[in-house]
Amino acid sequence: MEFYLEMLIAGLIRGAIYSLIALGYTMVYGIIELINFAHGEIYMIGAFTGLVVAGLLGASGLPTLGILVIALVAGMVFCAGYGVTMEKVAYKPLRKASRLSPLISAIGMSIFLQNYVLLAQTSDFVPFPRLIPEFKFLEPISHLLGSSDLVILVVSSLVMVGLTLFIRLTRLGKAMRATAQNQKMAMLLGIDVNQVISLTFMIGSALAAIGGVLIASHSGQINFYIGFLAGLKAFTAAVLGGIGSIPGAMLGGLVLGVAENLPIILSAFFADIGLNIDIPNDYKDAVAFCLLILILIFRPSGLLGRPAIKKV
Amino acid sequence: MRELSRGLLASLWMVVLTAPLLVVRVNTTDKVVTWRWGNMLWMAIGSLLLFLAWRWAMARRGGDVQAADQDSWFDKLLARIGQGPLRLPVILGLVLVALVLPLFVSMYEMDIYARALIYVGLGLGLNIVVGMAGLLNLGYAAFFAVGSYTYALLNHHYALDFWLALPLGGLFAALFGVILALPVLRLRGDYLAIVTLGFGEIVRLVLQNWDSFSFGPSGIANIARPTLFGREFGVQDSAIFIYYIALALVAVVIFVTKRFQDSRVGRALLALREDEIACEAMGIDKTGVKVMAFALGASFAGVFGVVFAAKQAFINPDSFTFIESAMILSIVVLGGMGSIVGVAIAAIILQLMPEYFRFMADYRMLIFGAALVLMMLFRPEGLVRAKREHYTVKDLSPQTEDK
Numbered sequence: 001m002e003f004y005l006e007m008l009i010a011g012l013i014r015g016a017i018y019s020l021i022a023l024g025y026t027m028v029y030g031i032i033e034l035i036n037f038a039h040g041e042i043y044m045i046g047a048f049t050g051l052v053v054a055g056l057l058g059a060s061g062l063p064t065l066g067i068l069v070i071a072l073v074a075g076m077v078f079c080a081g082y083g084v085t086m087e088k089v090a091y092k093p094l095r096k097a098s099r100l101s102p103l104i105s106a107i108g109m110s111i112f113l114q115n116y117v118l119l120a121q122t123s124d125f126v127p128f129p130r131l132i133p134e135f136k137f138l139e140p141i142s143h144l145l146g147s148s149d150l151v152i153l154v155v156s157s158l159v160m161v162g163l164t165l166f167i168r169l170t171r172l173g174k175a176m177r178a179t180a181q182n183q184k185m186a187m188l189l190g191i192d193v194n195q196v197i198s199l200t201f202m203i204g205s206a207l208a209a210i211g212g213v214l215i216a217s218h219s220g221q222i223n224f225y226i227g228f229l230a231g232l233k234a235f236t237a238a239v240l241g242g243i244g245s246i247p248g249a250m251l252g253g254l255v256l257g258v259a260e261n262l263p264i265i266l267s268a269f270f271a272d273i274g275l276n277i278d279i280p281n282d283y284k285d286a287v288a289f290c291l292l293i294l295i296l297i298f299r300p301s302g303l304l305g306r307p308a309i310k311k312v
Numbered sequence: 313m314r315e316l317s318r319g320l321l322a323s324l325w326m327v328v329l330t331a332p333l334l335v336v337r338v339n340t341t342d343k344v345v346t347w348r349w350g351n352m353l354w355m356a357i358g359s360l361l362l363f364l365a366w367r368w369a370m371a372r373r374g375g376d377v378q379a380a381d382q383d384s385w386f387d388k389l390l391a392r393i394g395q396g397p398l399r400l401p402v403i404l405g406l407v408l409v410a411l412v413l414p415l416f417v418s419m420y421e422m423d424i425y426a427r428a429l430i431y432v433g434l435g436l437g438l439n440i441v442v443g444m445a446g447l448l449n450l451g452y453a454a455f456f457a458v459g460s461y462t463y464a465l466l467n468h469h470y471a472l473d474f475w476l477a478l479p480l481g482g483l484f485a486a487l488f489g490v491i492l493a494l495p496v497l498r499l500r501g502d503y504l505a506i507v508t509l510g511f512g513e514i515v516r517l518v519l520q521n522w523d524s525f526s527f528g529p530s531g532i533a534n535i536a537r538p539t540l541f542g543r544e545f546g547v548q549d550s551a552i553f554i555y556y557i558a559l560a561l562v563a564v565v566i567f568v569t570k571r572f573q574d575s576r577v578g579r580a581l582l583a584l585r586e587d588e589i590a591c592e593a594m595g596i597d598k599t600g601v602k603v604m605a606f607a608l609g610a611s612f613a614g615v616f617g618v619v620f621a622a623k624q625a626f627i628n629p630d631s632f633t634f635i636e637s638a639m640i641l642s643i644v645v646l647g648g649m650g651s652i653v654g655v656a657i658a659a660i661i662l663q664l665m666p667e668y669f670r671f672m673a674d675y676r677m678l679i680f681g682a683a684l685v686l687m688m689l690f691r692p693e694g695l696v697r698a699k700r701e702h703y704t705v706k707d708l709s710p711q712t713e714d715k
Contacts (some may be wrong), residue, residue, distance in 0.1 A: 033502075035502045045333065052333065052336045052338055054338070055339070055343075058340065081328075081329045090689075097688070101688045102688070104641070104645055105684065105689070108688065110681070111638060111681030112678060112685065114681075115675075115680075120333045120334045120351070121337060127340050232506075235506060282517070286517045289514050290510075292506065293507050293510055296496070296499055296503050296507050297499075300503065
């Protein structure tokens, strides 16, 4: 039984990171209906910025949690910068173009950013220092919930609550919701739509950076390619929750994280009841994609999304 | 002057933005930090020049990047060759050059040209799906993989001949195309793109992990080379033979594409791309037409997959990653969606360029990504603008004069 609980928690941790990235996808999609393919790369750049900060401050004698906070902030700031720049260069001029053009531009951007990091840093896996210390009070249950697990859960919950409050309560949040609902109308009411779009990219990228730094510290190694798969899965999470819906992205991420452990869980379950069916764990990536295809076919609006209405 | 100061600002922004990744490099195991200030200088100069070039390009287009509808000299040149009396001589000349090429180049180059031709075929196949039908398929390499593995596996287990595998590979790939297309075609454009991407990855993951079926990551080696009426070739002649096979297949594929383009289904496809609802109102079987496009596009990939397997004599799942799909997609996008000539030119350029510009090898993918973005910004129609067939009605006036 313990094993299943362990898998559940591991799934939730991974899912929390997916949620953080998925939020960026869903917010951008909600506003300009673009699948920002390069969003996963922003997450990867966040992880690398965290690495640089950790490397610079590693010898400074700061407590590791302090370094983690600085790495998170630096990652968020720089990724926000990357996000805004990317939008200005690759997407803004294409706002009136056909739907395929910005998507292809986004794929180009994704390849570009990947190789930019490859050339600027390295193509190998680099070890990422552990920025999260072992907490004493977690020792009795450390096999279930390590300290980095706890930090990820706490930070991502805080961020999600903060984001929800921001969108619900502030003026800018209101402007974002209005723009998502009807861009032209928002413009007529005096909302600076360009600013809102930039803001959306900033927030989305900053969230991805948090995910990047946290997961890097959790898994202990990064390379330039981690953004691709994480981005795809986060997108799956966003679609699962209903793209455009912010609570949907959070829920979708968690569900996907847990669902990915299905091959292991099922294998263990079959072993428990005496069947000898072993599903290789390598299929966990395939689970996400199968899930994506199934949702899109049977419930394209996702768990919490509203069905799209085709207008003539 | 104002432009220059704005350029300096932009350059400063880029320098600050890229500073952590470009300047600092940390080695966390040895705790060594390397500072590379030189990169910062390059970034500053580079981004300033790029910004000025950008502004210049924008100014030339009156501030709106998408407003470039006037023909450039390139368009005029192409139009002159394409329509004028030069058309036939140019085509014949190209065919002749392609035919005698093996006499002049080394075996290594032969191999590259054969690969370039394979990519022409792949580009043309994807062109039907993306260019003509407007359905973004990001998992096209999966069909390529199906073709390759069809030949590799059948050859490995049953010693199947290349010539038999050729149609079989196309058939299997088309079957996969239909299997994928039927459920997903209801989806909107960008969802479709992601689902096809997921499909491509699933196929690759299965090939990678299902050891007992596909031999996993180690792949399949010693795939038989093609024979000519039972006659086997040595390594050198075989490279030339495969080149000719690829050339012939490309010719077939071009012919098929051309016929398809002007057929009833092809025209329906182009119309669907422009306006689905109007097409449905006109009674076009939306799903049927799209499935056909998907199957035809996939079958091209399958056929060339067989050729690829025969050329390499060894395949493994690494040849069919997302990057491969992205590469084929960029061939279509850069060449000009819907344009046969453009796709062929782009495939050859993209395949040959890395060979002849070795010094740029590291920057290849970087330039590639940037090219995709720039192409979408400044020339979304691609190198060669696809032209629609115009049917002019010669004489409509009723012949009332006849008594």
